[in-house]
Amino acid sequence: MNRKDFIQRAALLGGTAMVLPIGILQSCEYKPVLRTELTDADIPLLDEIGETIVPTTPESPGAKEAKIGAYMVVMINDCFLPEDQEIILNGINMLDTYCAKQYNSSFERLSSDEKFNVLQGLQEEATALALEQEGMDEPVVHYFDHLKGLTISGYFSSEIGMTIAREYVPIPGKYESVIPYKKGDKVWA
Structure with missing residues (x-):
């Protein structure tokens, strides 16, 4: 050579x-995912959003264990109006794009603090939108308000939410007009 x-x-x-x-x-x-509909592939993302809103504590499991993502997919696809479905889909796509630009990651892979900060920013956006639209006949609901509402309703109507997170009192039972409640007790289901 x-x-x-x-x-x-x-x-x-x-x-x-x-x-x-x-x-x-x-x-x-x-690369962020562009969703045209919610599918079972979106359940892990919705589980993580729900878990950030209702986290696991030493006293009770969180929203992920209550399978909140599957609940949200069914409720959004089967019960929401098409225009509300579009608002939620566009919002989830924007969330994914934001996480890709800000953290070069999907929401699911962020740390707990990063997830909390992202959702706190969304809550501030939702509050600002609600204040801006105050007094309007038909205000547009921010997608985070939909997701937060679904998380809370789904969690507290699940078996975990009804029996572990809350104090379960089976009905029918004898009528008691006054039930003692001490600070720190669980709310009644």
Whole structure:
């Protein structure tokens, strides 16, 4: 091998060594998902949103264990008006895009603090929108308000929410007009 061949091969290998890491790093970039409908593939995302709203505590399991994502998919697809479904889908797509730009990750892979901060920002947006539309005949509901409402209603109507998170009192039973309640007791189901 002569000197000219050696220099050409060394340059070729050096160039490859420079391009390869760039290609690997670009392939690690998170690309947001553009949803046209909610499917079972979205259940993990909705579970994480629900778990951030109603987290697991030492006293009771969180929304994820109550399978809140599956509940939300059914409720949104079967019970919401098409225009509300569109608001929620667009909002979830915006949430995914925001997480991709801000954290280069999906919402599901964020830390607990990052998830909380993202949802806190959404709550501030929803509050600002509600104040802006105060007094309107038909205000538009922010998608986070829908997700938060579904999380709370789904969690507290689940078996976990009704029997573990709340104090379960089976009915029928004898009538008691006054039931003692001490600070720190669970709410009644």
